[in-house]
Structures are given as C-alpha cells and as structure tokens.
Amino acid sequence: MGRTSVEELAMLAAQGGGRAKVIAVASGKGGVGKTNISANLAICLAASGKRVALFDADFGLANLDIILGVNSKYNLSHFIKGVRTLDEICQPVCGGVDVICGMGGLDGLVNMSDFARERVVKSLEQLAENYDVVVVDTAAGIGKNVCAFCMAADHTVLVSTTEPTAITDVYTLLKTLTIKDYAGSVSLLVNMADSVAEGKKVYRQIAMAASQFLDMKLSHAGVIVKDEHVGLSVKKRQPVVLEYPRCAVSRSLMTIAARLSKVPVDSSAGSGFFKKVVNWLF
Numbered sequence: 001m002g003r004t005s006v007e008e009l010a011m012l013a014a015q016g017g018g019r020a021k022v023i024a025v026a027s028g029k030g031g032v033g034k035t036n037i038s039a040n041l042a043i044c045l046a047a048s049g050k051r052v053a054l055f056d057a058d059f060g061l062a063n064l065d066i067i068l069g070v071n072s073k074y075n076l077s078h079f080i081k082g083v084r085t086l087d088e089i090c091q092p093v094c095g096g097v098d099v100i101c102g103m104g105g106l107d108g109l110v111n112m113s114d115f116a117r118e119r120v121v122k123s124l125e126q127l128a129e130n131y132d133v134v135v136v137d138t139a140a141g142i143g144k145n146v147c148a149f150c151m152a153a154d155h156t157v158l159v160s161t162t163e164p165t166a167i168t169d170v171y172t173l174l175k176t177l178t179i180k181d182y183a184g185s186v187s188l189l190v191n192m193a194d195s196v197a198e199g200k201k202v203y204r205q206i207a208m209a210a211s212q213f214l215d216m217k218l219s220h221a222g223v224i225v226k227d228e229h230v231g232l233s234v235k236k237r238q239p240v241v242l243e244y245p246r247c248a249v250s251r252s253l254m255t256i257a258a259r260l261s262k263v264p265v266d267s268s269a270g271s272g273f274f275k276k277v278v279n280w281l282f
C-alpha cells in the first residue's frame with residue numbers, strides 16, 4: 001500500500017521541505033578539532049543514509065583535504081572565474097560525502113557586479129538542493145567570515161576543549177552570534193576531554209553562563225575524549241570513524257551525528273544558505 005499524503009507531508013516536513021539542513025562547526029580558538037569533527041560527522045551522517053556535502057570554509061588552510069586523503073584541484077574560485085562547472089569542484093570523498101572547497105572563492109565575489117554575484121549564489125543554492133545536509137567547517141576566530149557562515153546556518157556546533165582559553169573564545173563567539181540575533185540553534189561539543197565527566201562539567205559551566213548572561217539556550221552536542229586514534233588516523237590521512245570505527249571517539253561521533261540529524265530546519269526561512277552568507281559578508 002502506498003503512503004498516504006498525510007504521511008508523505010509529515011516526511012517532507014521532517015526533511016525541512018526539501019531544503020538542505022546546514023550545520024556550521026565553529027570554535028573561536030584554533031586547533032580544538034573542528035576539521036576532524038566536521039569531516040567525521042559528515043561521514044556518520046552519510047552512513048545513516050543522508051546525502052551530505054562538506055563545505056570547506058576555512059579558506060586559508062586546506063586541512064580537510066589532508067584528513068580525507070584527497071587532493072582537491074579545484075575550488076569555488078575556479079567556478080566563479082568560469083573555468084570549472086560546479087559539478088567539477090564537488091569532489092566525492094570516502095564515506096559517500098562530497099567535499100566543496102570554498103578556498104578563495106567568496107573573496108572573488110567582492111569585485112563582481114550584482115548580477116554576476118546573484119548568478120553564482122543561485123548556482124550554489126541549486127547545488128545545495130542535491131543534499132540533505134551541508135556541514136560547514138569554519139576557520140578559527142570570530143571574524144566576519146566565520147560569523148557569516150554561522151549566522152546563515154540552521155544550527156551551529158560550537159567546539160571547545162576543556163582549556164580556559166578555548167572556553168573563553170567559544171563564549172565570545174556565542175556572545176557575538178547572540179548580539180547579531182542568530183535565528184538558528186546552538187549546541188556545544190566538548191572535545192579532547194580527559195573524561196566524559198570532565199567534558200560534561202565544562203558544558204554545564206558554559207551553558208549556565210549562556211543562559212544567565214546571554215539568555216541563550218545552549219544544547220549539549222556531546223563530549224569527545226582525548227584519544228590517540230585521532231592522531232593515528234590523521235597520519236594515515238583517513239577519517240577516524242572509518243579507520244577505527246570502534247574506538248571511543250568514533251562511537252561518540254556517531255551518537256553526536258544522530259543527535260544532529262534531529263535538529264529541525266525552519267523551512268519557512270526565506271532565502272537559502274549561500275544567499276544569507278553573502279548578505280552577511282557584503
């Protein structure tokens with residue numbers, strides 16, 4: 001028997017009306033694990049049957065390529081210059097994920113006419129329609145670029161370690177997003193904790209400050225402990241969830257991905273992700 005239209009509608013609503021859900025991964029401080037987390041979460045989400053794109057928005061460094069063992073020859077700037085098609089800059093990598101290397105791309109939009117910029121944005125929106133989820137690996141810091149990607153995302157995963165410097169920086173980023181009236185939801189992922197208990201303590205500390213001083217609900221994405229398997233897999237240029245699927249880090253990443261796949265998408269939100277990013281940038 002076929003699906004009733006009510007069931008079908010509920011399914012479409014759950015998928016956010018066909019629009020890709022955009023999850024930005026950000027931190028304030030560098031070196032806290034954003035790139036490893038983005039790549040591995042993307043693979044976990046793809047393993048659960050979702051069509052996933054991983055957008056590299058850390059324009060300065062090509063870290064995603066290293067972690068995933070690929071050499072992206074083309075990036076967004078090649079598309080903007082018109083020398084490559086969008087399909088050619090989407091590189092299928094391990095685990096059924098497509099990587100889109102944003103390197104240098106958005107800078108190229110500055111000198112464009114409004115018409116040409118609109119065309120690029122429209123093409124990116126069409127590309128995003130091919131996916132259920134877009135995971136965005138952002139750069140460190142709280143600069144305009146990072147904020148633009150977070151502000152345009154449906155959900156931002158803030159990553160911190162248990163170190164005071166990382167905690168301060170992640171709080172500053174959360175404060176910046178709150179001041180800009182971020183409409184999406186935010187969760188905190190504590191990485192490289194000595195134990196799950198230590199990680200949860202840091203989560204509670206930041207969530208309490210966020211609630212008290214920013215009136216912001218910060219949900220708990222999860223805790224990832226410090227684990228030598230991460231370093232070993234980076235050396236092999238393989239994502240840890242594929243190389244060591246049974247280690248503690250991989251199990252946590254699977255749980256966190258399952259949690260993130262339940263984050264709702266506001267399908268009434270007018271314009272698409274890339275249009276919003278460009279609006280925040282210019």
Ligand SMILES: Nc1ncnc2c1ncn2[C@@H]1O[C@H](COP(=O)(O)OP(=O)(O)O)[C@@H](O)[C@H]1O
Nearest residue numbers: 030031032033034035036192225226227230231
């Ligand atoms: N849970 C973890 N356990 C051990 N090492 C980790 C863990 N997460 C990340 N790392 C290591 O930390 C370093 C920085 O990670 P990376 O993902 O490049 O951070 P970012 O993108 O935030 O700069 C890498 O050397 C990585 O292997």
Ligand SMILES: [Mg+2]
Nearest residue numbers: 034035058063
């Ligand atoms: Mg990185």
